[in-house]
Amino acid sequence: MESAQTLTFIVLGALLGAAGQGARAVVGIKKEIVAARSEGRKVGEWFDGRELVISFVLGAVAGVLAAIWQYAPDVQITRSLLLGFAGAGYAGADFISGLMDKWIPVSK
Helix, strand or coil: CCHHHHHHHHHHHHHHHHHHHHHHHHHHHHHHHHHHHHHCCCHHHHCCHHHHHHHHHHHHHHHHHHHHHHCCCCCCCCHHHHHHHHHHHHHHHHHHHHHHHHHCCCCC
8 A cells, every 4th residue: 555545544544433433422412312301401501512522533543543453555445344443433432531531630
């Protein structure tokens, strides 16, 4: 692979990782909407746009890490590889967030 193809492969990992995290976010937001309605809360009381953006970034990072892990000069892009990048974003964002919570102190 040329450097442009390598960069494209890594960007693909980032985009699909963010998409995987997006799927996870949709499920979480749906659950929160149902819970908020049953408790009479408004969206503004529980929704944090910054947290959503951070979750997409974490999903993208997880997708990039998966792309780097899978990279080889002769790599073939298959459906399972693409789903793997999305799956990395879905699951990896929690892993990265957990590491951040453990190693980076929260400022008050």
